[in-house]
Amino acid sequence: MTVRLTLGIETSCDETAASVVTSENIVLSSVVSSQVDLHARYGGVVPEVASRAHVGLVNPVIAQALVEAGIEYKDIDLIAATKGPGLVGSLLVGVSAAKALSLVWDKPYIGVNHLEAHLYSCFLEEPDMELPLIVLLVSGGHTILVSMQDHMEYSILGQTLDDAVGEAYDKVARYLGLGYPGGPEIDRLAEKGDDSIEFPRPMIKEGFDFSFSGLKTAVINYVRKNPETPTEDIASSFQEAVVEVLITKARKAALETGAKGLCIGGGVAANSRLREAIYDICLEDGIHPFVPSRAYCTDNAAMVAATGWLRFKKDGPDPLNSGADSNLKLPSGE
Numbered sequence: 001m002t003v004r005l006t007l008g009i010e011t012s013c014d015e016t017a018a019s020v021v022t023s024e025n026i027v028l029s030s031v032v033s034s035q036v037d038l039h040a041r042y043g044g045v046v047p048e049v050a051s052r053a054h055v056g057l058v059n060p061v062i063a064q065a066l067v068e069a070g071i072e073y074k075d076i077d078l079i080a081a082t083k084g085p086g087l088v089g090s091l092l093v094g095v096s097a098a099k100a101l102s103l104v105w106d107k108p109y110i111g112v113n114h115l116e117a118h119l120y121s122c123f124l125e126e127p128d129m130e131l132p133l134i135v136l137l138v139s140g141g142h143t144i145l146v147s148m149q150d151h152m153e154y155s156i157l158g159q160t161l162d163d164a165v166g167e168a169y170d171k172v173a174r175y176l177g178l179g180y181p182g183g184p185e186i187d188r189l190a191e192k193g194d195d196s197i198e199f200p201r202p203m204i205k206e207g208f209d210f211s212f213s214g215l216k217t218a219v220i221n222y223v224r225k226n227p228e229t230p231t232e233d234i235a236s237s238f239q240e241a242v243v244e245v246l247i248t249k250a251r252k253a254a255l256e257t258g259a260k261g262l263c264i265g266g267g268v269a270a271n272s273r274l275r276e277a278i279y280d281i282c283l284e285d286g287i288h289p290f291v292p293s294r295a296y297c298t299d300n301a302a303m304v305a306a307t308g309w310l311r312f313k314k315d316g317p318d319p320l321n322s323g324a325d326s327n328l329k330l331p332s333g334e
């Protein structure tokens with residue numbers, strides 16, 4: 001079978017990324033230029049600053065992805081870019097770059113759903129993973145529990161009713177005076193802390209939806225009343241509450257649907273405690289755990305290229321007059 005090459009482009013938030021991936025899901029290059037330092041001083045991503053930075057970075061990042069893959073533009077078979085969800089100004093930079101290259105290089109273009117790309121990041125390292133699967137997608141903007149029956153065939157079992165889990169991490173970290181993004185900071189501090197503060201486990205026994213806003217408020221109220229408590233203990237106890245809710249629901253979903261594997265994806269999947277807990281529950285229940293490398297959990301373009309190729313095979317290319325959609329949803333129940 002002829003190997004096909006997809007160039008993926010990701011600019012939905014604050015990472016400018018480009019990658020070349022084969023039709024067998026082999027990653028030939030994955031370049032990620034993070035703008036985190038640019039936004040850190042504001043305590044969060046500033047949309048206008050992000051779009052301007054993408055404009056300056058997108059061409060050099062694409063050029064580097066081709067060089068690192070050891071290929072020329074002529075070798076590319078498909079150009080895929082994240083079309084949503086995300087910050088509209090940022091998305092438009094990647095989508096416009098991809099469509100311009102598609103026109104100039106005479107290659108097909110496809111727009112990719114960022115959430116679907118996170119779902120598929122687990123296949124980058126284990127392309128032959130057995131289905132059906134449960135995927136727990138946990139990022140700064142989303143918390144979604146997905147049942148994947150077959151490739152490109154999945155349904156949403158549950159999602160957050162308020163804050164996404166990464167958002168709760170970032171808000172708690174901000175209140176504690178930690179840096180941005182807060183998730184990695186809390187993760188690092190939690191290792192040194194004691195997790196004995198009993199924070200609530202919201203909706204732990206209620207179906208597959210999540211709610212993290214009340215937990216965030218409970219942490220803030222506790223810190224107000226107990227200002228002497230070491231930050232490490234707050235971080236550790238907050239993290240324990242979050243992880244217990246996530247893994248309880250993921251485990252229940254895997255057992256109820258008869259899933260062969262349990263995967264995590266999205267930025268929060270880089271969390272040490274969550275990664276460890278997934279291995280533990282899978283070992284107990286005889287389910288195959290899949291915990292992607294941290295580089296494939298956070299935003300990257302390899303997942304965009306791999307997903308773009310699958311979508312292209314199923315639905316064909318997108319027209320060059322198609323745009324970006326900042327509120328794009330994960331298609332469910334296809």
Ligand code: KG4
Pocket residue numbers: 013138139140141142165166167169170181182183184187266267268269270271272297298299
């Ligand atoms: O997937 P991602 O890179 O961007 C979005 O699409 O949202 O996720 C970013 C989120 C941020 O909220 C960040 O705090 C969180 O992932 N995050 C973590 C860790 N690393 C990143 N949360 C907890 N522990 C971590 N180690």
Ligand code: ZN
Pocket residue numbers: 114118139266267298299
């Ligand atoms: Zn993401």
